[in-house]
Amino acid sequence: MLERHFMIRDSATPTQKLYTPGGPAWRNILIRLGIVLLLMGFVCLVLWTKRDGMADERGSPVGMLDIIYFTVVTVTTVGYGDIVPVSPDARAFVTFGVAPIRVVIWLIFLSAAYQLFVRQQTEAFRLGILRRKLKDHTIICGFGVKGRSAAQQLLDRGVPQDQIIAIDPKESAVAAGVEQGFRVLRGDAASQDLLLDAGVKSAADVIVTPDEDGKCVLICLTIKDLNSNVRVVASAREEENVRLIYRSGADAVIAPSVDGGRLLAAATEAPVSTTFIEEFIHHGRGMDVIERVVEPGEEGITVADLKDLKGAIILGLKTGTERLDFSQLSGRRLRSGDVVVALKLEENKETS
Numbered sequence: 001m002l003e004r005h006f007m008i009r010d011s012a013t014p015t016q017k018l019y020t021p022g023g024p025a026w027r028n029i030l031i032r033l034g035i036v037l038l039l040m041g042f043v044c045l046v047l048w049t050k051r052d053g054m055a056d057e058r059g060s061p062v063g064m065l066d067i068i069y070f071t072v073v074t075v076t077t078v079g080y081g082d083i084v085p086v087s088p089d090a091r092a093f094v095t096f097g098v099a100p101i102r103v104v105i106w107l108i109f110l111s112a113a114y115q116l117f118v119r120q121q122t123e124a125f126r127l128g129i130l131r132r133k134l135k136d137h138t139i140i141c142g143f144g145v146k147g148r149s150a151a152q153q154l155l156d157r158g159v160p161q162d163q164i165i166a167i168d169p170k171e172s173a174v175a176a177g178v179e180q181g182f183r184v185l186r187g188d189a190a191s192q193d194l195l196l197d198a199g200v201k202s203a204a205d206v207i208v209t210p211d212e213d214g215k216c217v218l219i220c221l222t223i224k225d226l227n228s229n230v231r232v233v234a235s236a237r238e239e240e241n242v243r244l245i246y247r248s249g250a251d252a253v254i255a256p257s258v259d260g261g262r263l264l265a266a267a268t269e270a271p272v273s274t275t276f277i278e279e280f281i282h283h284g285r286g287m288d289v290i291e292r293v294v295e296p297g298e299e300g301i302t303v304a305d306l307k308d309l310k311g312a313i314i315l316g317l318k319t320g321t322e323r324l325d326f327s328q329l330s331g332r333r334l335r336s337g338d339v340v341v342a343l344k345l346e347e348n349k350e351t352s
Contacts, residue, residue: 028112032108032112036108040072040105043071043098044067047067047070051066053091054070054084054085054086055085058082069083070083074098075101077102134203135202136163138164138165139167139195140166141189141208141210141223142189142207142208144211146256147166147209148177151164151166161181164183165183166182169187185197189219190219190222192225195222200223200230201227203227204231205231206223207233209234213238213241216236216245217244220234220249224249234252235254238255238257288343289342290343291341293337293339293340294334299333300334301334303334309340312342312345314342317341319337319339
């Protein structure tokens with residue numbers, strides 16, 4: 001059975017909440033059951049050594065089965081009274097040994113009941129409220145170095161933190177995300193149920209950054225199956241897998257290791273130019289790459305007529321499946337839906 005965890009920082013207190021919607025946490029149950037059996041085994045062992053101080057109402061000698069029976073009915077507070085301690089040693093152990101162990105075992109049972117029923121239902125209710133509030137948000141599948149960097153860039157670009165929700169299978173990544181104030185689901189991002197918990201049907205964007213390209217393909221396929229309209233941006237580890245990830249439904253694919261290698265090589269010959277390239281991809285450092293969509297009422301005008309792009313450096317234009325560079329735009333009439341790509345000085349730089 002798939003186990004998923006939902007961790008969220010409570011806005012009022014620094015405590016962390018844990019949610020397991022994938023069913024009972026069988027591992028924790030088995031651990032608790034093991035502890036209970038060990039405690040009861042210890043009680044049986046001690047009582048067996050003191051069996052001469054135990055009396056059976058039938059007058060027969062107390063055997064191992066009798067000791068096990070007495071341990072169970074005593075620990076569970078049933079206490080039929082047919083077997084009783086009569087010697088001082090046996091009574092002392094039942095009073096000062098069995099009684100505290102009984103309390104510990106009941107606390108274990110209560111904590112298990114709380115985890116399986118009370119807390120699960122409470123957190124499921126909270127998750128339901130969260131899902132209803134999420135709309136046009138961003139989901140990050142993979143909250144490692146790349147995922148956290150993407151989340152920080154979204155924050156720098158003005159995306160509210162409560163509009164970012166992450167998914168990662170590693171507990172360390174989940175804990176790091178929660179510590180930074182993000183909502184993080186723990187589990188496999190290729191799981192339909194987990195993506196639905198993250199509100200994929202109402203999301204605007206999904207950033208996919210797993211550790212393996214094969215996993216990236218599976219996640220993209222699952223996302224598009226649940227919401228064909230959501231924009232998916234994926235990360236590829238190997239350049240040869242970029243086309244495959246595109247075919248799995250990604251709208252844009254970035255290969256950080258490949259692009260980073262190219263940038264490193266370029267820096268050996270043109271170290272100054274690479275600092276400008278860094279400004280383009282880091283929001284808040286100077287020039288910013290923008291995409292300007294041509295509206296229906298702007299059909300027939302040229303790029304030079306777009307008043308909000310005055311002073312911007314035009315890089316190119318995408319119209320349908322065709323891409324044109326800046327040298328092909330002179331005098332070209334724009335059509336509704338065209339996307340103009342430009343470099344523009346950020347507003348905070350213009351006003352500073």
